[in-house]
Amino acid sequence: MAVHALLLAAGAGRRMGTPKALVHDDDGTSWLRRSVAVLREGGCAEVVVVLGAAADEARLLVPGERVVEAADWAEGMGASLRAGLRHLVGTDEAGAPEAVVVSLVDLPDVGAEVVARLLADPAGAARGAQALARAAYDGVPGHPVLLGRAHWEGVVAAASGDRGARDYLAARPVALVECGDLATGADRDTR
DSSP: OOOEEEEEEEOOOOTTTGGGGGOOTTTOOOHHHHHHHHHHHTTTEEEEEEEEEHOOOOOHHHSSSEEEEEGGGGHHHHHHHHHHHHHHHHHHHHGGOOOEEEETTTTTTTTTHHHHHHHHOOOOOOOOGGGGGEEEEEHHHHEEEEEEEEGHHHHHHBGGGGBTHHHHTTTTTEEEOOOTTTTOEEEEEOO
16 A cells, blocks of 8 residues: 655644744754654655745755645644645646555654554554544544545545544544554644
8 A cells, every 4th residue: 555644844833932843852853854754664655744834944854855835824734734635636646645644743752663553554444545544542542644545635625723634533433543552642832
């Protein structure tokens, strides 16, 4: 199954005090670079980085990666998700992935093992274009999320504000892939 990744990194990071795409750990590790590496090492064939706030500066951190700019990024995560999925929907059939792993730049403890487990499908989720699964941490749904191509248009139609695909996913059976033994899945909003 050809699986790509969408890394959502467009927000201004108001509580963080800087766009999260520009955040570095104390040791100098870029959250943006680390997130791209996690998705690739976890099994995603290609990563599409969705930027918005400080896009020109953030783009310099990921040379060679495919970048999509969400012009309406200030509306929230939903705008970033729509921009990324619209880009993939427009991909010619020969290069189109069957599914996409959607992840966030502000998940510093989510490693490649989480992505690999989600893609390995231990929960028996549908595969390919029908895939609909998400990582869970101690039973609580979180990110990353696996979206088969058959769901992209519905997610684009439903994504709004900071809710992203939440409403779409809530109305469908989604396989939860427990990853609480690997990470907390908690997003970071402050330094």
